[in-house]
Amino acid sequence: MWELVRRNQIKSLWLVVFMGALLILTGWAAGEWFAPGSGAAGVAIAGFLAVILFLISYFAGGDILLALAGARQVEKQDAPQLYNIVEEMRIASGLQAMPRMYIMDSPAANAFAAGRNPEESVVAVTEGLLRICNREELQGVIAHEMAHIKHRDILFMTLLAVMAGAISIIADFMSERWWLRSRISSRDSDDNKAAAVVMILGLVLIIFGALAARLIWFAASRTREYLADAGAAVFTRNPEGLASALEKISSSIAGHELPVPKVAQAMLIAGANLFSTHPPMANRINILRQLAGGGQVSYQAYAMALRAAGGRSGMFPAAALKEPALPIASLTQRERGTPPPANLRRETLDAARVRAGYRMHACECGAKIKIPARMPPGLSLSCPVCGRPVRSGPDRP
Amino acid sequence: MGLWIVLGVVVLGAIFVIAIYNGLVTMRNQVKNGWTQIDVQLKRRYDLIPNLLETVKGYMKHEQQVLENVTKFRSQAMGAHSAGERIEAENQLSRALANVMAVAENYPELKANQNFLALQEELTSTENRIGFSRQHYNDTVMQYNNKRQVFPNVIIAGMFNFGEEPYWQITDAAERAAPKVSFA
Numbered sequence: 001m002w003e004l005v006r007r008n009q010i011k012s013l014w015l016v017v018f019m020g021a022l023l024i025l026t027g028w029a030a031g032e033w034f035a036p037g038s039g040a041a042g043v044a045i046a047g048f049l050a051v052i053l054f055l056i057s058y059f060a061g062g063d064i065l066l067a068l069a070g071a072r073q074v075e076k077q078d079a080p081q082l083y084n085i086v087e088e089m090r091i092a093s094g095l096q097a098m099p100r101m102y103i104m105d106s107p108a109a110n111a112f113a114a115g116r117n118p119e120e121s122v123v124a125v126t127e128g129l130l131r132i133c134n135r136e137e138l139q140g141v142i143a144h145e146m147a148h149i150k151h152r153d154i155l156f157m158t159l160l161a162v163m164a165g166a167i168s169i170i171a172d173f174m175s176e177r178w179w180l181r182s183r184i185s186s187r188d189s190d191d192n193k194a195a196a197v198v199m200i201l202g203l204v205l206i207i208f209g210a211l212a213a214r215l216i217w218f219a220a221s222r223t224r225e226y227l228a229d230a231g232a233a234v235f236t237r238n239p240e241g242l243a244s245a246l247e248k249i250s251s252s253i254a255g256h257e258l259p260v261p262k263v264a265q266a267m268l269i270a271g272a273n274l275f276s277t278h279p280p281m282a283n284r285i286n287i288l289r290q291l292a293g294g295g296q297v298s299y300q301a302y303a304m305a306l307r308a309a310g311g312r313s314g315m316f317p318a319a320a321l322k323e324p325a326l327p328i329a330s331l332t333q334r335e336r337g338t339p340p341p342a343n344l345r346r347e348t349l350d351a352a353r354v355r356a357g358y359r360m361h362a363c364e365c366g367a368k369i370k371i372p373a374r375m376p377p378g379l380s381l382s383c384p385v386c387g388r389p390v391r392s393g394p395d396r397p
Numbered sequence: 398m399g400l401w402i403v404l405g406v407v408v409l410g411a412i413f414v415i416a417i418y419n420g421l422v423t424m425r426n427q428v429k430n431g432w433t434q435i436d437v438q439l440k441r442r443y444d445l446i447p448n449l450l451e452t453v454k455g456y457m458k459h460e461q462q463v464l465e466n467v468t469k470f471r472s473q474a475m476g477a478h479s480a481g482e483r484i485e486a487e488n489q490l491s492r493a494l495a496n497v498m499a500v501a502e503n504y505p506e507l508k509a510n511q512n513f514l515a516l517q518e519e520l521t522s523t524e525n526r527i528g529f530s531r532q533h534y535n536d537t538v539m540q541y542n543n544k545r546q547v548f549p550n551v552i553i554a555g556m557f558n559f560g561e562e563p564y565w566q567i568t569d570a571a572e573r574a575a576p577k578v579s580f581a
Contacts, residue, residue: 080515084522091434092529094427094537237532 005151008227012156015220019163019213023050026167026209029202030174036199050166057158062114062122069112069258071102071124079103082130085142086123092235093146099123103130109252111269113145113154121149126258132248140232140242144269147231153224164217171210222279229284230302233291243288246270250281283309361390417553424541428562431534435565438526439474439487445523446471446494449516453497456507460500466493484565491527494520531565538562 024043031042057064076083082101090098095118102124104110109128115121123145125138133141148154233239249256249270256270270281290305291297361369365386381390450464457464470490477483498517501507508514542561545554553559 081518081522084518084525088522088525088529091438091526092533094431094533235529 008151008153009156012152015216016156016159016163019160019167019216020050022209022213022216023047023163023167026170026206026213029205029209030170032202033174033199033206046166046170049169050163053162053166054159057162058116058155061158062116065112065114066102066122066124069104069124069126070106071104074101074103079130081135082125082138085135085138089139089142089146089235092143093150093231095146095150097121099146099149101125103127104258106258107131108256108258109133109249109270110256110258111141111145113148115149115154117155118149118152121154123149128252128256129249132252133245136238136241137245137248139236140238140245141269143232143235144228144242146235147228148224150231151224151227153228157221157224160217160220164213167213168210171206174206225278225284226287226302226306227299229288230299233288233297233302234299237297239288239291239297243285243292246281246285246288250285363388363390414553417550418557421541421545421550421554421557421559424537424544425559425562427537428534428541431530431537434530435527435534438523438530442490442494442520442523442527443471443475445516445519449494449497449520452510452512452516453501453507456504456510457497457500460497463493463496463500467497469493480563491524494524535564538564 023046027043027046028039029042030046031039034042074082079101082103086101087098097119099113099115099121100123102122104124104126106126107128108126109132111123111125111129113121113123123142125141129141130138229242232242236242246269256268258268268278270278287302287305287309290308291301294301294305358373359371361371363369363383363386365383365388367383367385369381369383369390371381371390378391382388383390446467450467454464467490470486470493474483474486474490477486498520501513501517544550545559545561
């Protein structure tokens with residue numbers, strides 16, 4: 001695992017260096033475009049932009065994201081089961097520090113991790129996610145977020161997103177103000193030919209740079225998602241938990257879109273744009289299911305399943321593939337998934353439903369039927385458990 | 398010239414040995430840390446038990462044996478003299494607790510008790526935490542043992558007394574075949 005984390009960081013470093021080179025090139029080209037000979041100034045401006053963006057996201061990124069998503073911090077006593085699951089996954093991943101927990105006030109099912117380093121991290125889940133997932137599934141989702149923290153993905157993804165962001169800001173700026181150049185350059189037309197060559201080159205560079213930056217960012221993000229899925233499978237020894245959670249998230253009626261900027265979508269367990277920063281959900285579910293069927297979990301087994309599903313595992317660090325294969329929840333003889341005591345969460349959610357206008361109907365068979373406020377009264381329904389008739393209107397004693 | 402080459406080889410060799418030695422020390426410390434993590438969770442379980450028994454006692458009047466088992470194995474585990482004895486007692490305690498939870502299924506009033514529900518979640522989580530810390534410990538032990546067995550690490554491990562670390566195994570066949578117990 002240590003080897004994996006280290007190699008992952010080296011890989012990250014290379015990507016960041018490459019992205020930095022792209023940023024410098026784009027800055028230079030933009031400078032040359034506006035006024036021949038001022039490429040260095042362009043580089044300086046691009047660098048400055050990236051540094052400012054990075055400082056903001058480094059020191060306040062997590063808080064901004066949490067604020068945008070409408071998250072509030074919860075303690076152990078507010079959400080005992082969530083706390084327990086986070087603690088369990090902290091132990092399974094071998095992390096030392098407990099992340100802070102946040103719940104987002106949204107019916108959409110989603111989750112993300114944020115923070116600078118493993119010592120100071122944040123895990124946030126939506127109310128919608130808590131509502132639809134059972135204990136085992138929630139474990140899978142939290143394990144995925146823990147894997148992001150453990151793999152040091154958060155800082156890296158922030159850095160990459162910021163640089164890609166700076167490049168596209170420059171490119172957007174250029175495409176809106178291309179006419180500026182002609183005015184400036186018309187003043188000095190001494191070496192127009194050389195300038196024209198540089199100009200064309202610069203234009204190509206900017207277009208290419210912005211595109212490349214975006215592609216690298218997307219590809220890196222997708223790889224990290226797969227890697228975090230693999231990590232979740234290894235931590236929980238139970239790929240089915242996450243698979244089933246992803247299935248529920250992708251088919252959730254409330255959806256999984258959160259009001260956070262596009263740059264931050266890469267941080268979510270389920271991104272808004274399935275074709276960019278996140279691999280297709282169906283693919284991720286398939287791979288996890290295949291892993292569950294194989295009876296063994298390891299990064300290597302995951303990479304094989306990924307290749308079988310038509311994905312590329314080339315960006316997996318080689319060290320990850322050398323990690324030993326572990327049988328699903330039995331090498332350590334951990335008693336497999338104690339069935340979820342749903343009671344606690346159910347109570348919290350029932351209280352929330354009553355607040356939202358649901359009407360609780362106690363059926364004679366013992367089932368509790370939750371009737372949404374918007375359902376017109378007078379409809380005749382039947383109890384999903386025993387089939388006894390239930391009226392959607394107000395209860396009459 | 399020849400002296401310099403010899404010196405260079407010696408220095409390189411020393412750096413190599415130091416690197417391997419340090420790697421082994423780091424891994425061994427992780428193993429120790431892993432053991433501590435298990436210990437923390439086992440202690441947590443000891444602390445939960447009196448509370449649980451207090452809550453359950455009033456309802457389970459006819460299940461004295463089941464409750465006594467928990468008390469018995471708890472004190473056995475706490476007073477164990479060797480690691481082997483402790484592991485055995487802890488495993489027995491796991492089973493005794495699972496038994497309490499299984500029996501609790503027959504007491505609907507108990508299942509409606511808020512205090513009991515909260516304890517049930519705590520206990521489930523504690524069992525999970527013990528499981529996960531054991532899993533993490535065993536993974537770390539496996540990596541450490543692998544590392545100290547490969548060449549050339551095995552020579553250095555031998556020189557500096559890096560012994561094989563034991564896995565936390567559940568030896569009891571009955572436990573492996575234990576039926577799934579519903580905690581819900």
